[in-house]
Amino acid sequence: MQGYFSGAVQGEYRLKVWPVLGIVLIQALLCLGHWFLFATAAAFWPLDIGTRHVLAGILAVLSFSFVAASLPAFRLDNALVSIFYAAASCWLGVLNFLVWAACLCWLAALPVHFFAVGAEPQARVWIADILAALALLVSAYGFANARRIRERRMTVTLPNLPAAWRGRTALVMSDLHLGHINGANFARRITRITERLDPAIVFIAGDVYDGMRVNPERLAAPFTELKPPLGTYFCEGNHEELGDAVSYDAALQRSGIRVLNNECVEVDGVQIAGVRYSDTTYPLRLRSILDKMAVDRNRPAILLNHVPNRLPLVEQAGFNLQISGHTHGGQIFPFSWFTQMAFGRFTHGLHRFGALQVLTSTGAGTWGPPMRVGTAPEVVLITFE
Numbered sequence: 001m002q003g004y005f006s007g008a009v010q011g012e013y014r015l016k017v018w019p020v021l022g023i024v025l026i027q028a029l030l031c032l033g034h035w036f037l038f039a040t041a042a043a044f045w046p047l048d049i050g051t052r053h054v055l056a057g058i059l060a061v062l063s064f065s066f067v068a069a070s071l072p073a074f075r076l077d078n079a080l081v082s083i084f085y086a087a088a089s090c091w092l093g094v095l096n097f098l099v100w101a102a103c104l105c106w107l108a109a110l111p112v113h114f115f116a117v118g119a120e121p122q123a124r125v126w127i128a129d130i131l132a133a134l135a136l137l138v139s140a141y142g143f144a145n146a147r148r149i150r151e152r153r154m155t156v157t158l159p160n161l162p163a164a165w166r167g168r169t170a171l172v173m174s175d176l177h178l179g180h181i182n183g184a185n186f187a188r189r190i191t192r193i194t195e196r197l198d199p200a201i202v203f204i205a206g207d208v209y210d211g212m213r214v215n216p217e218r219l220a221a222p223f224t225e226l227k228p229p230l231g232t233y234f235c236e237g238n239h240e241e242l243g244d245a246v247s248y249d250a251a252l253q254r255s256g257i258r259v260l261n262n263e264c265v266e267v268d269g270v271q272i273a274g275v276r277y278s279d280t281t282y283p284l285r286l287r288s289i290l291d292k293m294a295v296d297r298n299r300p301a302i303l304l305n306h307v308p309n310r311l312p313l314v315e316q317a318g319f320n321l322q323i324s325g326h327t328h329g330g331q332i333f334p335f336s337w338f339t340q341m342a343f344g345r346f347t348h349g350l351h352r353f354g355a356l357q358v359l360t361s362t363g364a365g366t367w368g369p370p371m372r373v374g375t376a377p378e379v380v381l382i383t384f385e
Contacts (some may be wrong), residue, residue: 008143015247023067023071026066026146027047027067027269030063030095030340033095034060036099036100037059037102038059038100039107040081040102040128041055042107043124044124045111045125045328046213047130048147060075065088066092066368069085070085070088074083074213077212081180085181086180090143090371091164091192091370093142093369094136097373098136100334101131102131108131112127117248141373142372143370145242146371146372147187149190149193149377149378150377151378152379152380152383153349153380155384155385156385157350158384160300161270162270163270164269165269165300167385168358168383169198169379169383170202171194171197171200171202171379171382172203172359172380173202173203173205173322173361173364174204175202175206175207176207176210177365178365179212182365182366183219184209187221187222187223191225192255194226195225195380197379199228199381200230201230203232203234203304203323204227204233204304205235205237205304205305205323206236206237206277206304206325207237207365210243210365211242213244215244217254220257223255223257224256230267231258232258233257233258233272234259234304235276236248236249236261236276236278237277237326238277240306249261259372260274262274262275262279263293265384269299270301271295272302273301273303273319273341275290280305280309286310286313287317290313290317290319296318300320303317303323304323305324306325307324308343320355322344322357322358322359324359325360327339327362328346328367330347330374330375331366331367332369332371332372336375344357348362361379363378
């Protein structure tokens with residue numbers, strides 16, 4: 001028991017420390033990226049001294065914009081903060097592709113340097129112009145793509161499924177990230193999609209909120225219109241725990257959503273459980289929580305777990321289906337590589353882990369840059385068999 005409480009204290013400490021370390025790392029990477037962008041621009045474009053100084057000043061300011069916008073966004077909720085945070089987030093996404101374009105500039109310039117020395121100055125300008133334009137086009141596509149929510153459909157077969165559940169549909173959504181960018185209008189849009197698809201039940205696999213300082217009641221208000229016959233169920237994600245999780249949960253509950261914080265309920269013969277993100281970060285704690293749920297292995301059991309991990313523990317506890325989000329599919333290149341390395345085939349879609357099926361959604365919203373390249377926002381409509 002002492003070890004359990006010690007782990008709980010460590011978990012709370014880690015939740016406070018990791019965001020600080022993350023901010024420091026992000027800021028260091030941003031400074032490096034902006035410096036590299038300036039060095040490439042100075043090497044490939046014929047900029048005079050005055051222009052270089054102006055460009056260096058602008059990029060120096062922009063290098064601190066995202067962190068400078070994020071810090072007040074965690075403390076304040078007003079239009080000015082929202083505009084500042086949205087602008088800084090958009091620039092963060094554009095910067096990503098401009099840095100990749102800068103990397104390609106140096107690669108493309110190599111053959112020119114060795115085989116066409118006389119034409120190198122003019123060729124460098126053309127290379128930089130073309131790749132910078134492509135980076136901006138890809139960024140524009142990313143912004144547009146992130147606003148187009150796809151509606152995926154799939155069939156899930158569960159053992160011992162009650163006859164009443166056969167043919168029923170469930171809508172899976174995750175990672176709405178309601179906050180300074182995706183606001184009440186985004187929640188209203190999700191609600192309209194849900195009403196049109198008319199599921200019997202709704203599962204929300206975490207990160208409804210972005211973790212920023214917002215009015216959770218106002219953002220959750222559109223969810224009061226959700227009226228699936230069997231209810232709406234939610235588990236906390238890591239971004240709820242970055243902010244005021246208690247207020248977030250209370251707002252969702254008042255909007256009619258059942259918040260499952262380490263509990264299991266029965267819905268017309270099917271067991272539905274949810275676990276908090278922080279309690280999944282320690283295997284021993286999660287095992288204890290799942291064991292206390294005492295899942296009946298003769299009836300179907302569905303677990304809402306924000307991150308598609310701890311699968312051996314979930315399978316051993318007797319669950320047949322885990323519903324997750326978190327990954328965003330990587331959201332934008334090259335982060336799709338990183339999520340693939342971290343989660344493998346469980347990054348997106350429906351896959352098996354022994355007797356357990358794992359459904360991971362890429363989510364409907366975005367974190368940070370409101371763009372998606374290489375992934376798509378989605379909600380998933382399940383038909384049970």
